[in-house]
Amino acid sequence: MSSHIVLLQDYDRHDRVWALDLRSGEVSPASGRCHGFVRLQMPQHPGPAREDREAAALFAEAGTLWFQYGDRRWDCASVTVRHSGSPDGTRRFTVTGPHGIALDLLYTAPVPEPFDPSYDAIDALEDDFLHWVAQRLATAGRRHNLLAHYLNGFLPA
């Protein structure tokens, strides 16, 4: 990695930009052109699983698309990311590398309130950052698009 700081837009707040320290996984307020998204912490939903407590980010840096969780990060081209749900309301997010599962998160599915009768695919992904990450990394074409887009950077909208 060429630097230790990358600017990211907050996934859940349109008006916030954070500087992510790639070594520690800590964030601090910033401003400027962003190179991906960060979700600061999972909202606390009542439910059986609450293992997901670290900042998570998807971004491009030094020609590579990265997924970072806490102080760990993975080159998205060399890992497989999976997302699934269970009938008990928990969701599982896994990152699998050449040596097996590198990250295994269980968390309680967000329950959007109130019920929106026009709930659609965008809503489902907007409610769950890890679900969105898994969907964006599902195909080589999407990864390629995101890499080019995030390397170029974007201003917070």
Add this chain to the structure above:
Amino acid sequence: MFAAAAAPAAPAMRPGRRRARLHIRRAGFRENAAMPGSFLSAPAPAPATASVPRPPRRRLSVLLLLTVLATLSAALFSAPAALAAGAPHPLHAPVASVAAPDRAPAFAPCTSTDPVVCRIREMTPEEREEAREVRIQYHHLLDRMRQVADEMRAAGASDEDIARVMVDMRNDAKDITRAGMSPEAVRLLEERNMKKYGNPLGPTADQLYAKYGSWAEVIDAATRTSPEVDRELGLEPHN
């Protein structure tokens, strides 16, 4: 980077948002469900006021009190005999036996992996039917969006132009369908969206492009529904 392209002609479904909310009532949605392409309707006429004379308030209170006393005394006097026969005391009957049958018991675990589906399963049949009607209306709006996208594509519009119109139409569809929700529910949704997007209706085209990195992906996302919600409301998935 997000320079706006020349906006194409506004699609047919761009009503005044706030006016739509003020004028559409639930009864209006039922009318509209049978008339795709027409998204606004006049408010339902108010029911005629009843002119039947009411009994004086004091007499009504006495009647109610007598009814309650009669019920209580009957229960107390019949209790010893019932208990002797092994029946539970009528005043200590299990709550579950008198629970309203039209709502799923709170202890029944939801077997769906989708929390929105579980939320629907908690609804009363009336709430569910209302949600279904609004969902049908939403499907009509989605059909219109896809039709506009096809027309724009045939006319040579770029993906960015189409995506911007699709996102505007999606937000308009959200606004129209919210007219069938309670003011409190709408307030909560709008507060959440203001915090997240700075826009009460949902993400803007530029915000979606920032996340998806491709205008074609934004078009696809904006016109995709949730098949789980469709199925749970008894509708064919509208994808």
